[in-house]
Amino acid sequence: MKILYLNGADIEGGAAKAAIRLLHGVQAKGADARLYVQRKKGNDSLVDGPSSLLGRVSGRLRPAIEQFVSGINPGKMSGPFCSAYLPDGLAAQASHVTPDLIHLHWVARMMRLETMARFSVPLVWTMHDSWAFTGGCYLPGGCVRYRESCGACPMLNSSREDDLSHRIWLRKKQAWSGLNLTIVAPSRWMADCAKSSSLFRDVPVEVIPNGIDTSRFTPIDKRKAREALSLPPDRKLILFGAKGLANDRNKGCHLLVEALRLLASSPEQTQMELVIFGSAASNPASDFSLKTHFQGWQQDEVRLALLYAAADVFVFPSIQESLGYTAMEAMACGTPCVAFNQGGVPDLIDHLKNGYLAVPFEAADLARGIAWALNGKDHRQLLSAHARGKIEQGFTLEKVAEQHMELYKSLLSNIIAI
Numbered sequence: 156m157k158i159l160y161l162n163g164a165d166i167e168g169g170a171a172k173a174a175i176r177l178l179h180g181v182q183a184k185g186a187d188a189r190l191y192v193q194r195k196k197g198n199d200s201l202v203d204g205p206s207s208l209l210g211r212v213s214g215r216l217r218p219a220i221e222q223f224v225s226g227i228n229p230g231k232m233s234g235p236f237c238s239a240y241l242p243d244g245l246a247a248q249a250s251h252v253t254p255d256l257i258h259l260h261w262v263a264r265m266m267r268l269e270t271m272a273r274f275s276v277p278l279v280w281t282m283h284d285s286w287a288f289t290g291g292c293y294l295p296g297g298c299v300r301y302r303e304s305c306g307a308c309p310m311l312n313s314s315r316e317d318d319l320s321h322r323i324w325l326r327k328k329q330a331w332s333g334l335n336l337t338i339v340a341p342s343r344w345m346a347d348c349a350k351s352s353s354l355f356r357d358v359p360v361e362v363i364p365n366g367i368d369t370s371r372f373t374p375i376d377k378r379k380a381r382e383a384l385s386l387p388p389d390r391k392l393i394l395f396g397a398k399g400l401a402n403d404r405n406k407g408c409h410l411l412v413e414a415l416r417l418l419a420s421s422p423e424q425t426q427m428e429l430v431i432f433g434s435a436a437s438n439p440a441s442d443f444s445l446k447t448h449f450q451g452w453q454q455d456e457v458r459l460a461l462l463y464a465a466a467d468v469f470v471f472p473s474i475q476e477s478l479g480y481t482a483m484e485a486m487a488c489g490t491p492c493v494a495f496n497q498g499g500v501p502d503l504i505d506h507l508k509n510g511y512l513a514v515p516f517e518a519a520d521l522a523r524g525i526a527w528a529l530n531g532k533d534h535r536q537l538l539s540a541h542a543r544g545k546i547e548q549g550f551t552l553e554k555v556a557e558q559h560m561e562l563y564k565s566l567l568s569n570i571i572a573i
Contacts, residue, residue: 156185156186156187156255156256156563156564156567157186157187157188157252157253157254157255157256158181158186158187158188158189158254158255158256158257158258158563159188159189159190159191159248159249159252159254159256159257159258160174160177160178160188160189160190160191160257160258160259160260161190161191161192161245161257161258161259161260161262161265161266162174162190162192162259162260162261162262162265163192163193163194163260163261163262163263163264163265164192164193164194164195164196165190165192165194165195165196165197165199165202165204166196166197166454167194167196167398168261168398169283169365169478169480169481170260170261170281170283171192171260171261172365172480173260173281173283173341173365173366173480174190174260174261175190175199175202176365176366176367176368176552177258177365177366177552177555177556177559178190178201178202179201179552180366180552180553180555180556180559181556181559181560181563182201183553183556184556184557184560186560186563188201189201189202189203189252190202190203191203191204191245191248191252192204192265193205193214193217193264193265194211194214194215195211217241217264217265218237218264220241221237221238221239221240221241221264224238224240224241225238225240225319226319227311227319231311231312232310232311232312233309233310233311233312234292234293234294234296234310234405235292235293235294235310236291236292236293236308236310236311236320237263237264237286237291237293238291238319238323239263239264239266239267239268239323240267240268241267242267243265243266243267243270245265245266245270246270246273246274249274249276254276255276255277255567256276256277256278256279256563256566256567257274257276257277257278257279258278258279258280258281258559259278259279259280259281260280260281260283261283261284263284263286263293268323268326268327268330268331269326269330271330271331271334271336272330272331272334276335277335277336277337277566277567278334278335278336278337279336279337279338279339279559279562279563279566280336280337280338280339281339281340281341281363282338282339282340282341282345282349282477283341283477284477285301285345285348287338287349287354287355288301288348288349288352288353288354288355289301289305289320289324289352290304290305290306290308290319290320290321290322290323290324290327291305291308291310291311291319291320291323292308292310292320294405294474294475295310296309296474296475298310299351300320301324301348301352301353301354302351302352302353303353304321304324304325304353305320305321305323305324306318306320306321306324308320308321324353324354327354328353328354331354335566336358336359337358337359337360337361337562337566338355338358338359338360338361339360339361339362339363339559339562340360340361340362340363340477341362341363341364341365341477341478341499342362342364342477342478342498342499342502343362343499343502344477344498344499344501344502345477345478345498345499346360346361346362361562363555363558363559363562364478364502364549364550364555365478365480365483365550365555366550366551366552366553366554366555366556367483367484367487367546367550367551367552368552369487369546369547369551369552371456371457371460372456372460372463372484372487372488373460373487373488373489374464374488374489374539374543375460375461375464375488376464377464377465380461380462380464380465381465383461384450384458384461384462384465386430386448386465387428390426390427390428391423391426391427391428391467391468391529392427392428392429392430392465392466392467392468393415393427393428393429393430393445393466393467393468393470393525393529394429394430394431394432394462394463394465394466394468394469394470394485394490395408395411395429395430395431395469395470395472396431396432396433396450396453396462396481397433397473397481398433399433400431400433404474405473405474405475405476406472406473406474407471407472407473407474407495407516408472410472410474410495410516410518410521411443411470411472411518411521412442412443412444413518414470414472414518414519414521414522414525415429415443415444415445415522416442416444417518417519417522418444418445418522418525418526419444419445421526423526423529424445427445427529428445428446428447428448429443429445429446429447429448430447430448430450430462430465430466431443431447431448431449431450432450432451432452432453432459432462433452433453450462459484460484460488463484463485463487463488463490464488464489464490466485466490467490467528467529467535468490468491468492468493468525468528468529468535469481469482469485469486469490469491469492469493470492470493470494470521470525471485471492471493471494471495471500472494472495472521473494473495473497473498473500474495474497474515474516475497475498476497476498476499476500477498477499478498478499478500478502478503479494479498479499479500479503482494482500482503482504483503483546483550485542486503486504486509486510486542486543486545486546487542487543487546487550488543489539489540489542489543490539490542491509491510491511491528491535491538491539491541491542492504492509492510492511492542493510493511493513493521493524493525493527493528494510494511494512494513495512495513495514495515495516495521496512496513496514496515497515497516500512503545503550505541505545507527508538508541509538509541509542509544509545510524510528510538510542511523511524511525511527511528512524
C-alpha cells in the first residue's frame with residue numbers, strides 16, 4: 156500500500172504534527188508512505204519538498220501572492236481566509252509517486268481547488284480546520300452560512316451575497332463534484348460541521364482523532380523537569396502555549412489575561428506563577444498579572460515534554476479548535492487541562508475528571524477552573540493519572556495509525572471489488 160500525504164509544511168502547527176506522526180505510524184504498520192510539503196524545514200527522510208530555489212521561494216511567497224491576486228485586503232478581514240486560486244504542481248508530483256491513495260491534511264495555501272479532480276486515486280482529507288467546507292475561512296465561529304452557499308461573509312466584512320466567499324463556494328462545488336473522497340474529522344464536533352455543510356453532506360465522514368507518541372510525551376518527575384528548565388520548585392505553575400499566541404485572537408490569550416487578573420486578587424496568588432511558550436518574542440505585550448517565565452518558541456519535543464511535565468495545569472483558552480494538539484500533549488504528560496467547552500475539546504477533556512471545561516467564553520469560569528485544578532496535591536495527582544489515562548485510551552499514535560490503516564484498506568478494497 157503506497158500512501159502520499161500532502162500538507163503545507165512539515166514542522167509548523169498542529170496539522171504538520173498530525174501529518175508527520177501519522178506518516179511514521181502507518182509506516183510502522185507496513186505502509187509505504189511519504190509526505191510532500193510546500194515548505195520544508197526539517198530533515199525527516201520521509202518528507203519531500205520543492206528541490207529548486209524557485210520552488211522553495213514560491214512556497215514562502217504563495218500566501219501573500221494569492222491574497223493579492225484574489226483582491227483580499229488583510230486589513231479588512233476578521234480572520235484568515237484563502238481562495239486557493241494559484242496553480243500548483245501537485246498532480247505531477249502525485250503522478251511521479253504513483254500512490255494507491257492520497258491523504259490530504261492542511262492544503263489550503265498549497266493546492267488549487269481544481270487540482271483535486273486531477274487525482275485518479277481515492278482521496279482522504281483530514282479536517283484540521285473548517286476551510287474545506289466553507290467559502291474560504293478557516294474558523295467560521297458562529298457563522299453557519301457554509302450550510303448553504305456562503306456569501307455575505309463576516310470574515311470579509313461583506314454584506315454582498317455574491318461576494319468572494321460565494322464565488323469560492325461555487326468553485327468548490329464544481330471542482331469537487333463526483334470525487335472519490337472520504338473526510339476524516341479529528342472530533343465529533345468537526346464531523347457534525349462537515350456533515351451539515353452543503354459541500355460535504357453527501358460525503359462519507361469518519362471520526363479519527365489525531366495521534367500522539369506517548370513514549371515521547373509521557374509523565375516525567377515534576378521536580379526533575381523544573382530543575383532541567385530552571386523553573387521554581389515550590390510554586391504552582393500555570394502553563395500556556397500556542398503558535399502565534401501573541402497575534403492570533405483565536406488562541407484566547409486575551410481571555411487568559413482576564414482570568415489571571417482575577418486569580419491575582421486571590422489569597423493564593425503568591426503561590427502561582429505563569430509559564431508561556433510559543434511566542435517568538437521573549438515578552439509578549441500582555442500584562443499577565445502573575446510572575447511569568449517566557450520560554451519562547453519550542454522546536455524540540457523533548458524540551459516541550461519537560462515543560463508540560465513541569466506544570467501543574469495547562470490552560471487552553473482557544474475560542475474554536477477542531478481538537479487541540481497542545482492540550483493532548485499536556486494530558487499525555489500527565490498535566491490536566493482547563494479549557495472552554497467548545498469545538499472538539501470535549502472529546503479530550505472530561506469535566507471535573509481529567510480537567511475543567513469552562514463556560515464559553517467566560518474568563519471568570521476559566522479562572523475558577525484553574526483554581527480548581529491547582530487545589531491540593533492529592534487532587535492534582537488524581538487529575539494527572541486520569542489525564543494520562545484518557546490519552547492512552549484513545550489517542551495513542553499506534554491506535555490512530557491502525558484506524559487509518561483500516562480505513563485505507565477498506566477504500567482500496569472497494570476499488571478492487573469494482
